[in-house]
Amino acid sequence: MYRLPIKALIPGIFLLISSFSQKYPPVKFLSEKDRKRILITGGAGFVGSHLTDKLMMDGHEVTVVDNFFTGRKRNVEHWIGHENFELINHDVVEPLYIEVDQIYHLASPASPPNYMYNPIKTLKTNTIGTLNMLGLAKRVGARLLLASTSEVYGDPEVHPQNEEYWGHVNPIGPRACYDEGERVTETMCFAYLEQEGVEVRVARIFNTFGSRMHMKDGRVVSNFILQALQGEPLTVRPLLLALLLFLSLGNPEEHTILEFAELIRSLVVSRSQIQFLPEGQDDPQRRQPDIRKAKMMLGWEPVVPLEEGLNKTIQYFSRELEHQANNQYIPKPKAARQKKGQPRQHN
Numbered sequence: 576m577y578r579l580p581i582k583a584l585i586p587g588i589f590l591l592i593s594s595f596s597q598k599y600p601p602v603k604f605l606s607e608k609d610r611k612r613i614l615i616t617g618g619a620g621f622v623g624s625h626l627t628d629k630l631m632m633d634g635h636e637v638t639v640v641d642n643f644f645t646g647r648k649r650n651v652e653h654w655i656g657h658e659n660f661e662l663i664n665h666d667v668v669e670p671l672y673i674e675v676d677q678i679y680h681l682a683s684p685a686s687p688p689n690y691m692y693n694p695i696k697t698l699k700t701n702t703i704g705t706l707n708m709l710g711l712a713k714r715v716g717a718r719l720l721l722a723s724t725s726e727v728y729g730d731p732e733v734h735p736q737n738e739e740y741w742g743h744v745n746p747i748g749p750r751a752c753y754d755e756g757e758r759v760t761e762t763m764c765f766a767y768l769e770q771e772g773v774e775v776r777v778a779r780i781f782n783t784f785g786s787r788m789h790m791k792d793g794r795v796v797s798n799f800i801l802q803a804l805q806g807e808p809l810t811v812r813p814l815l816l817a818l819l820l821f822l823s824l825g826n827p828e829e830h831t832i833l834e835f836a837e838l839i840r841s842l843v844v845s846r847s848q849i850q851f852l853p854e855g856q857d858d859p860q861r862r863q864p865d866i867r868k869a870k871m872m873l874g875w876e877p878v879v880p881l882e883e884g885l886n887k888t889i890q891y892f893s894r895e896l897e898h899q900a901n902n903q904y905i906p907k908p909k910a911a912r913q914k915k916g917q918p919r920q921h922n
């Protein structure tokens with residue numbers, strides 16, 4: 576029998592090993608002491624999946640929990656099978672018993688159409704879901720970061736909004752399920768800190784956009800980009816707004832919605848019209864983050880310029896539209912059914 580010398584197999588083995596390791600983005604090696612077990616609720620969503628990438632690449636063990644209401648497996652599929660990664664299809668409204676060192680609690684629909692779709696579910700996710708996560712943090716001694724929202728300020732009477740402002744929220748309006756839901760999640764975090772000594776952090780995220788946003792997200796930037804790409808009218812409600820840039824905490828630049836529509840239309844090079852819509856009930860008239868504290872305490876400031884962030888998001892949505900077009904199920908026309916009792920036609 577002909578035998579290959581071991582030496583001849585070595586290049587092949589190397590190729591096989593490198594094809595395995597190339598399957599995943601590069602991951603740092605961390606010693607047992609530095610490696611953390613991290614839970615990300617809502618980790619398959621737009622913000623959560625980018626956080627998953629960062630923590631995985633930093634060498635931590637990441638468990639993503641998502642009920643896939645707005646999150647998608649596609650956002651984290653590049654990690655599936657990696658030894659440091661786990662994906663659990665779970666709704667935070669149900670208790671979860673796992674061992675972790677840190678919790679990033681992001682689970683909640685965040686765009687107005689999504690959180691208004693089922694207000695009771697949004698309230699349950701924010702209240703029961705957050706109590707479950709704080710209970711878990713207390714039991715295992717984990718630190719918890721809550722992803723809260725600029726919507727805790729409601730329709731603000733103070734500009735720009737800083738951490739000390741208490742907000743101006745209509746408790747029974749259409750946005751209340753999310754606004755009040757997130758306000759009480761913050762209250763819960765501080766109650767667990769005071770009463771149980773749980774280490775908590777709260778980040779209030781302003782309007783955000785970037786790759787991996789859901790096509791049906793419904794927030795202003797994704798709406799405008801999709802409308803411009805598809806040649807549909809850009810639906811403008813005439814208000815002011817300051818936007819958060821891709822993976823930043825909040826950008827203090829302020830732009831009118833109309834300016835945004837015009838900018839996006841020119842970046843997409845689209846001939847879409849602009850269509851003015853009436854204002855939504857309780858829509859905040861103005862929002863602008865005061866980032867001085869974040870800058871002073873965390874050294875944080877926005878790093879992605881507006882146009883660069885928009886261009887990346889435009890590229891992402893163009894690819895998504897292409898992907899959709901190529902993966903459409905087009906049913907074949909059914910053959911006409913023969914009526915009962917009618918004789919078959921024979922050729």
Ligand SMILES: O=c1ccn([C@@H]2O[C@H](COP(=O)(O)OP(=O)(O)O[C@H]3OC[C@@H](O)[C@H](O)[C@H]3O)[C@@H](O)[C@H]2O)c(=O)[nH]1
Nearest residue numbers: 685686687724725780781782794795798810811812814
């Ligand atoms: O098609 C659209 C969509 C939205 N808008 C306007 O754009 C502004 C921003 O609305 P968005 O729908 O993007 O979302 P909002 O800013 O109200 O809330 C969002 O941003 C803050 C985050 O903390 C929240 O999680 C998120 O809900 C509103 O004034 C809205 O009326 C349009 O003019 N046209």
